[in-house]
Amino acid sequence: TGFIAFIPEWIAQQYYRHGLFCASQPLPVLVFSIIGILWACFPLLSFQFYGGNAKIWTENPNDPRNSFNAERPRWLEKAPIAYVQQVMVKSAVHPYSQDLKLMDAFRGPLASSFKLHLSDILSFVDKDTGLDMDHECLRTDGLSPRYRMSLAHILPDYGCLIMSPANIWKKDPLIFQEDANIVNTIFNYQSSREGHSSLADVMFGLRQRDTGLTKYPVRNRQRVITYSVTIVLRQHKPNFISALRKHLKKVYPLNTEENKQTDHIINIFFPEQINGMEYLPYTALITGLFFYTLFSCRKIDLIQSKVGIALTSVITILGSLFMSLGLTGTSLGGTGYVYIVPYAIAFIGMENILVITRSIVSTPSHLDVKVRVAQGLSKEGWNITKNLFSQITLLTFGFFLGIVDNSIQEFSIFAVMGLLSDFYLQHFFFITVLSMDISRFGLVDVVQTRKPTYQRQHSSSDRSHSNLFQCPVSGPGSKYEVDGSSTTGLVAPSLSPPQQKLPKRVQVVNFWAQRRVVSRIFLLTMVIWIFLFIYKIGIIDYIIKGAQSDTVSSLYIPHDAAKASQRKSGLGGSESLRNGPTPDISKILASVNPQLEREYSEF
Secondary structure: OHHHHHHHHHHHHHHHHHHHHHHHOHHHHHHHHHHHHHHHHHHHHHOOOOOOOOEEEEEOOOOHHHOOOOOOOHHHHOOOOOEEEEEEEEEOOOOOOOOOOOOHHHHHHHHHHHHHHHHHHOOOEOOOOOOEHHHHEOEOOOOOHHHHHHHOOOOOOOOEOEEOHHHHHOOOHHHHHHOOOHHHHHHOOOOOOOOOOOHHHHHHOOOHHHHOOOOOOOOOOOOOEEEEEEEEEOOOOHHHHHHHHHHHHHHOOOOOOOOOOOOOEEEEEOOOOOOOHHHHHHHHHHHHHHHHHHHHHOOOOOOOOHHHHHHHHHHHHHHHHHHHHHHHOOOOOOOOHHHHHHHHHHHHHHHHHHHHHHHHHOOOOOOOHHHHHHHHHHHHHHHHHHHHHHHHHHHHHHHHHOOOOHHHHHHHHHHHHHHHHHHHHHHHHHHHHHHHHHOOOOHHHHHHHOOOHHHHHOOHHHHHHHHHOOOOOOOOOEEEEOOOOOOEEEEOOOOOOOOOOOOHHHHHHHHHHHHOHHHHHHHHHHHHHHHHHHHHHOHHHHHHHHHHHHHHHHHOOOHHHHHHHHHHHOOOHHHHHHHOOOOOHHHHHHHHOHHHHHHHHHO
């Protein structure tokens, strides 16, 4: 108990020493904090920000040097969302006679895509492993509402994500055969902007110039049409791909040329394209916090540069966000729980800034600036440490729960690094800047700003006498009158300023800082969220069922086992019965679970 009671005192002493050092050596501390910010944000220089251009990286998984390659981009660290396998096909009508129509040169090769797509690939089953395409492919969960009306007949909806030229005709051979001009139908989906793939390019898996198609064919001749069937898989299973390759070569024996198999994997990263609207809520939040800090500091006379302190608080919040992004490599463009972290860091950081500022400002004004900073920091040191430890503990528990859901782990790591970065900047950057600003407001300024009462009570005759006897016209003392006499005197000023009515904005700051509203809401939300997650994944039900099964197993004792225990104890059956009444097992089971009583009676 004594050791536990000593911990808050010891932590307060460490915060006192830290505050005294920051106020005594502001320049080295500022340099140290800036170096820490640059070091943590340095990975952002190589971070892949949002853009429209796809990033491509080719690697050989069998090369041992691949994992130690320093040039590998950071986006390779995340697991891919899908694996794409393409089956390239070159088809032509052979032999080609002149009595065929012009469209037959295109219709014949494209007709093979229906059989390849629907029969040979979609219905493929590996007999050795039992894996089939229906379970290995990536299944879509529906198109976006903006595309469902216009592209639902082309893009796969609620099924395997497999694309081929057959999708253009709804994968229906009858619709394909009834189409009089299939070339025009294809080029209806060919229009696209420069540098962007069209819908027809996606279905063919190739650029239009590589397919052999011509928008306005003139000559009636044989044409070689190239297309591909694009298969999107959930996982990369080389054995399943090898079995599919053997199956296709067996079905299409004309492919006698052995292709050289390569083990190279092409990684393609598509950065998310944004228009800046995603950052408007956070920008509005930061702007609101800046003006709130500015108007709150306007009523605090101890702070000289109101705008400077408001900017320092904003820099502290933004710096903690960028430091956590650089240390974790997390992207803010993703969906899920990660999107909440910047807002939580902003509110918690602003609350800590208000707590520290209020604690330093409320110290006695006659003390030196260094001592005031040290005392103010030591008063809130234990609360800051306790709240930080509680938040990190809950986030660590949530990280271990993330084994079930990876997005929870990413949220927990990002939040922990944000809290630690915010703690670092507040105690090395913000406190140092605040102490430098307060040092401009010395004790002499405090004395001069306090207008003595007796100066306003002087009459014109008093001013003439004061000029005659060279009495001071201002000073820290106060004039008082003795009751029942006309004598007056001067007293020294009190060390504590007189109690004044605080403005409402300062009262709001004090309430926010005293109650720790944001920190308590965050802790309560984390606890509720963890309990809901545990209940959702069924851990509580599993524990309850396990406890019930243990209770039933402890109550049910087989007849043979009971006799054996009686022989070991040296007691007969009659003696054991005389020692106590026979327990009613049915009543015991009924108290545990009524269903067990029925099962026992049937038994």
